[in-house]
Amino acid sequence: MNPARGSLLGIEHLEAAEIMKILKFARRMNPDKPRPLLRGKRVLLLFYEASTRTRSSFEIAAKSLGAHTVLIQAMGSSIEKGESLLDTGYTVRAVGADIIVIRHPNAGAPYVMAQHVDVPVINAGDGLHEHPSQALLDAYTILHNKKSFKGLQVAIVGDIFHSRVARSACHLLSKFGVRIILCGPPELAPGIAATLAPGVRVTRHIEDALRGTDVIMLLRVQTERLAGLKIDLAEYIARYQMNPARLKMAKKDAIVMHPGPIIRGLELTSEVADGAQARILEEVRNGVPTRMAILARAIGKMR
Amino acid sequence: MTSPKNDHDSLLIKGGHLIDPAARTDAPMDLLLKSGRVAEIAPPNKIKGGADEKLDARGLVVAPGFIDLHVHLREPGQAYKETIATGTAAAAAGGFTSVCTMPNTVPVVDSVEWIEWLRQPERGALVNVFAIAAATRGSKGATLSDFRALQTAGAVAVTDDGKPILDDNIMREALALGGELNFPVVQHAEDTRMTEGCSMHAGARSFRLGLRGMTAAAEASVVERDVQLAMHIPNARLHVAHLSTADALKSVRRGKRAKARVTCEVTPHHFTLTDEDMRDYDSNYKMNPPLRSPSDREAILVAIADGTVDAIATDHAPHATHEKQMEFERAAFGITGLETALALAITRLHREKRVPLSRIVELFTAGPARCFDLRGRGSLVRGSVADVTIFDPKKKWTFEAVNSLSKSRNTPFDGWQLTGKVVATIVGGRVVYAG
Numbered sequence: 001m002n003p004a005r006g007s008l009l010g011i012e013h014l015e016a017a018e019i020m021k022i023l024k025f026a027r028r029m030n031p032d033k034p035r036p037l038l039r040g041k042r043v044l045l046l047f048y049e050a051s052t053r054t055r056s057s058f059e060i061a062a063k064s065l066g067a068h069t070v071l072i073q074a075m076g077s078s079i080e081k082g083e084s085l086l087d088t089g090y091t092v093r094a095v096g097a098d099i100i101v102i103r104h105p106n107a108g109a110p111y112v113m114a115q116h117v118d119v120p121v122i123n124a125g126d127g128l129h130e131h132p133s134q135a136l137l138d139a140y141t142i143l144h145n146k147k148s149f150k151g152l153q154v155a156i157v158g159d160i161f162h163s164r165v166a167r168s169a170c171h172l173l174s175k176f177g178v179r180i181i182l183c184g185p186p187e188l189a190p191g192i193a194a195t196l197a198p199g200v201r202v203t204r205h206i207e208d209a210l211r212g213t214d215v216i217m218l219l220r221v222q223t224e225r226l227a228g229l230k231i232d233l234a235e236y237i238a239r240y241q242m243n244p245a246r247l248k249m250a251k252k253d254a255i256v257m258h259p260g261p262i263i264r265g266l267e268l269t270s271e272v273a274d275g276a277q278a279r280i281l282e283e284v285r286n287g288v289p290t291r292m293a294i295l296a297r298a299i300g301k302m303r
Numbered sequence: 304m305t306s307p308k309n310d311h312d313s314l315l316i317k318g319g320h321l322i323d324p325a326a327r328t329d330a331p332m333d334l335l336l337k338s339g340r341v342a343e344i345a346p347p348n349k350i351k352g353g354a355d356e357k358l359d360a361r362g363l364v365v366a367p368g369f370i371d372l373h374v375h376l377r378e379p380g381q382a383y384k385e386t387i388a389t390g391t392a393a394a395a396a397g398g399f400t401s402v403c404t405m406p407n408t409v410p411v412v413d414s415v416e417w418i419e420w421l422r423q424p425e426r427g428a429l430v431n432v433f434a435i436a437a438a439t440r441g442s443k444g445a446t447l448s449d450f451r452a453l454q455t456a457g458a459v460a461v462t463d464d465g466k467p468i469l470d471d472n473i474m475r476e477a478l479a480l481g482g483e484l485n486f487p488v489v490q491h492a493e494d495t496r497m498t499e500g501c502s503m504h505a506g507a508r509s510f511r512l513g514l515r516g517m518t519a520a521a522e523a524s525v526v527e528r529d530v531q532l533a534m535h536i537p538n539a540r541l542h543v544a545h546l547s548t549a550d551a552l553k554s555v556r557r558g559k560r561a562k563a564r565v566t567c568e569v570t571p572h573h574f575t576l577t578d579e580d581m582r583d584y585d586s587n588y589k590m591n592p593p594l595r596s597p598s599d600r601e602a603i604l605v606a607i608a609d610g611t612v613d614a615i616a617t618d619h620a621p622h623a624t625h626e627k628q629m630e631f632e633r634a635a636f637g638i639t640g641l642e643t644a645l646a647l648a649i650t651r652l653h654r655e656k657r658v659p660l661s662r663i664v665e666l667f668t669a670g671p672a673r674c675f676d677l678r679g680r681g682s683l684v685r686g687s688v689a690d691v692t693i694f695d696p697k698k699k700w701t702f703e704a705v706n707s708l709s710k711s712r713n714t715p716f717d718g719w720q721l722t723g724k725v726v727a728t729i730v731g732g733r734v735v736y737a738g
């Protein structure tokens with residue numbers, strides 16, 4: 001069956017107008033001024049993969065809207081005993097879930113869930129595929145700092161191949177005409193990545209990526225996902241690490257973003273992470289109102 | 304197994320259009336089958352004398368019984384996916400009078416005992432089942448199985464399908480021994496060192512979907528090595544299973560030009576679909592080799608037309624629902640294919656790409672018969688086995704997976720409107736399917 005209305009499975013198939021609607025609504029959300037839009041609703045957080053910020057952010061967002069939340073983690077649940085994805089889905093539906101938020105190590109798992117369970121499914125990150133709520137909170141952060149997407153250039157530096165954040169960001173920014181430059185070694189930023197969306201190009205040279213750039217998005221090298229790829233970290237640092245000297249190549253008012261967790265000394269130096277241009281903690285803060293909007297939208301309360 | 308009963312000893316097929324590429328026949332012909340053999344072939348109304356039964360084939364194509372070189376009947380050991388009885392029922396519905404069953408079962412068919420078990424009447428086979436035996440013990444890729452004994456027991460080829468024979472020396476030994484015995488070695492060409500964790504073809508689409516991709520090189524490099532070996536080992540017979548890439552075709556062409564005994568098969572799904580077709584992580588689009596790029600499919604279509612391809616084989620790979628309805632990356636590889644093969648060939652190859660019907664029939668009959676030396680089959684000359692497939696090349700129909708005779712439903716073609724339908728399947732002179 002078709003995914004339930006209000007599902008958020010990815011950015012790729014979302015229209016620009018819908019994205020703007022979510023972002024506008026998010027601006028009206030404030031976790032310090034709770035609104036009971038989800039009163040009496042049950043939000044099931046199904047986490048097949050460890051997560052600190054996304055999980056807690058969704059949890060706080062749901063509670064700020066008056067929902068009950070139940071967290072199910074693969075470890076220590078029936079999932080660990082071999083229960084299938086769909087059986088877990090049917091079970092949490094039977095328990096009375098009104099919204100399922102799912103984080104899963106396999107690409108497309110939320111699609112499979114949404115095709116079989118008749119409640120809205122929200123993708124909180126699926127394998128290497130998409131991380132739509134992260135892209136939305138990043139868009140929220142960019143708009144807060146740059147007022148508009150018009151004429152912007154965004155450089156995404158690092159492990160593009162293993163990054164669902166990068167894929168979602170490319171889809172989202174491309175819909176608003178942003179110029180997107182992906183930068184990294186071929187193993188991490190393959191040429192084929194340019195086919196992801198209109199306005200995306202790939203470069204191996206950090207200067208090329210940074211020149212004239214308004215927003216720098218840094219990504220962690222996901223060593224746990226490399227699966228046989230041999231990456232020389234010292235060489236990566238030498239060529240791509242964001243340090244104060246490199247930061248100067250970008251526009252003067254460029255901002256530095258990172259979906260976290262950051263590894264100081266690898267993809268960026270402490271001076272950059274703690275510097276005036278960094279927006280890394282602001283992103284985390286913006287995650288809550290953005291996810292409040294996503295959850296409200298899920299049950300048709302985004303009005 | 305399928306010998307005709309005495310009361311239906313003869314069958315006259317009247318008014319049909321006979322296409323028998325091996326005999327270079329493409330004309331209206333009547334056909335008399337008697338005692339399990341082809342007794343007479345003659346222009347319309349020229350066959351004198353009666354027959355116990357008559358079959359009106361007006362408006363229909365009469366062809367040698369179709370042969371599928373590559374099916375997974377899942378027995379022994381995995382009857383929850385398919386049995387020889389259900390798989391051969393699906394084969395009959397698809398017009399196949401002979402199927403070659405793959406040895407990657409539980410246990411692996413690597414011994415004479417299991418070959419004999421496959422042939423027992425209790426299995427309930429509705430069509431001829433030819434065993435392909437494991438090329439190495441337990442298909443573990445370490446030591447060759449007993450080719451001589453397996454061949455004597457009736458195996459028509461050896462393979463480790465599901466896995467490649469990766470080790471250079473083992474492949475060399477297999478081809479050498481196969482060459483001595485005139486025994487084909489079937490390769491599932493995949494360099495598994497390059498495909499770990501992969502679930503579809505490597506390309507723009509896999510990148511977009513966040514799925515690790517199998518490169519064309521992972522197939523082509525193994526085919527290239529095998530063709531090189533086959534060119535240098537006396538009498539070696541190499542058969543490339545489910546060939547799916549343009550580069551692998553280049554190697555096969557080179558081998559054929561050098562007069563090496565290299566043959567290959569392609570599947571209906573590889574000439575019909577590409578990696579662009581998969582939607583919403585539907586695991587009915589997941590198989591190995593994966594659906595390839597549009598340019599690979601183009602190359603396959605060219606190779607079908609120009610004669611490089613020897614056979615269409617289905618790689619019918621049934622799986623239970625719970626093995627498919629799950630995370631794409633974790634779902635089992637493989638789709639069913641017996642009941643849609645002819646219709647896909649007619650719809651895609653004949654109607655869209657103008658491949659002559661006689662060439663399509665060749666790919667289902669004489670071509671595969673030659674690959675594995677299935678004597679007396681693949682042609683309807685007088686005295687050959689009375690295996691006949693009768694189909695309506697113009698009939699439009701809709702394939703509904705729920706109506707499949709296979710035990711499994713894992714097909715991407717559910718609900719497809721197709722042209723070309725099997726009307727009757729005759730094995731050893733006996734009608735085993737009537738549509």
Ligand SMILES: [Zn+2]
Pocket residue numbers: 464465466491544545591592
């Ligand atoms: Zn195979």
